[in-house]
Amino acid sequence: MRLLHTSDWHLGRSFHREGMLGHQAAFVDHLLEVVESEQVDAVLVAGDVYDRALPPVDAVRLADEALARLAASRARVVLTSGNHDSAQRLGFSSRLIDAAGVHLRTDVHGVGTPVLLEDEHGPVAVHGLPYLDPQAVAPLWDVPRRTHEAVLGEAMARVRADLAGRPGVRSVVLAHAFVAGGARRVEESDSERDISVGGVSVVPLELFDGISYTALGHLHGRHELSPTVRYSGSPLAYSFSEATHRKGSWLVDLGADGVASTTFVDAPVPRPLVRLRGTLEELLADPAHARHEGSWVQATLTDAERPLQAMERLRRRFPHTLVLGFDSLAPTLGSLPSARSRGRTDHDLAHEFLATMRGREPERAEAALLRRAVDACCDDEQADALFPLDGLVG
Structure with missing residues (x-):
């Protein structure tokens, strides 16, 4: 079985006020081309389809087009909600859409119930886990600790309970979380929303032990945490901290015993x-x-x-x-030394401020302009008499 693992589309997001919808549409075109050219059997989308819970109309239209085209393709689709998505809105009509081969997994009540796929080696159980907010999910599941590790651990316990009744079945899990472990250091991006709870957001890699393949979302850089646990990263760069990222999707071949091979498929780069x-x-x-x-x-x-x-x-x-x-050696406002004004005129203070900030004395024309500006801003004499400056300084 051939899987295509992608995540973090963030439809509707801009890049420093540059519209990205056209580039996101180009990625959808690329995705459909890969499905056909690489004979993909299942597309896995691990969360953050939209950039916000109430996406703009154009973003919803693009998502609708993407899912309709995928439904008409050769591939089945399993898609989960991320921390940027509204699970209820993204999962609207999921029970009807299932019949089209597009499986939206956004409801925590469905955790532990897989999408069952099949190839010549037998069935594959695909467990799509929606983003699990510890504050909302822990009370619902009666989990004592409101942490990402605790709720995701409970979710994986439900996944394993299902797999225990399917001996020998290969398994795939989609999860949207900050997972750490393995030989490589995982780096975050400026465009990722902080999901920490009480300062803790990391879940251990060991939660996914024994799963044939785990498709992760949330981090915008691609990462290989282990041969069977990977982040695809976002298909487009959404901050300059991602300037060195290689964007794309993972093509994963499942053999009779699990992952047989993986290949990274580069996404089109709209502009470096x-x-x-x-x-x-x-x-x-x-x-x-x-x-x-x-x-x-x-x-x-x-x-x-x-x-x-x-x-x-x-x-x-x-x-x-x-x-x-x-970024220069000039001092910032916060680093300027304080000084009492007694015996110094407004002109003196303005002149010294400019000299300190720039590291040199103002030129004659600049000093004359500064003097005229100070004179134009002087308070009236009666106000000065009522509120003497020396009484306000120190």
């Missing part, structure tokens, strides 16, 4: 991401950056003084610059 750092002139002049001129760019400028029209100048070379930051 890059983080650039240096002075403005370095970024504009360095020929090595020519390859990034078509990329989405996050730029961090290290100029001692903030250049004028920095974003406009950057976009002349890098038209898709989305984020601009500054």
Whole structure:
């Protein structure tokens, strides 16, 4: 049996105000092409179909189109809800849709009841676990500890109780959680929503021991926690922290005894991401950056003084610059020393502030402009007499 493991579509999400729906539609096209070209038997979608509980209409339309096309394809579909989804909305009409070969598993009451698939080696029990919010699920299941590990452990106990009655049957589990363990360190992305409860969100890898294949969702980077436990990651990058990610889906072949082989299928990249750092002139002049001129760019400028029209100048070379930051040795407001104003004029204070922030004295024209600005903002003399400045400082 050939499985295609994907997750974290986040339909409706934007990327720093850039609309992503067209790119998400291109991924759906790619997914259907892979189903046909690779003769996929089942598509596993491990949560976060939408980016929020109330998705925009266009995102719902794209999800509807994706599921209709998958239903008409050669593959069965098992899809679970993630922490971004509304389980009830995503699971609407799931009992009717089951008949079309698209199995939406969003209801915690169905945990322990598998979707049964079959190939030449016999049946495969696919247990789709919806995202399990410990605060909601623990009381429902009478679990004493309201942690991700506790509720997911109870869910896996129900899965194993079902599998105990199916000796020799191969098993697949879909779960949406932060799972850690194995030889590789798992890194989070800036675009992932924190699901910690009481500071604890991690569940141990050992919960999935004995399962033929576990398809995980939630982390946006692909990870191989063990030969049988993997994250597919999101098909598109949703933050610059994912600039080095390789996006796509896992193609998994199940043989008679479990996983026989796995292959990562790359998803189409709408536009590369890059983080650039240096002075403005370095970024504009360095020929090595020519390859990034078509990329989405996050730029961090290290100029001692903030250049004028920095974003406009950057976009002349890098038209898709989305984020601009500054990181120089100049002090921040919080690091400025406090000073009493007794004996110092408003002009003195403004002059010293500018000199401290910029690391040099203002030029003559700048000092004259600053003096005129201070004069224009001076309080009226009567107000100063009623509320002397020295009484307010210190």
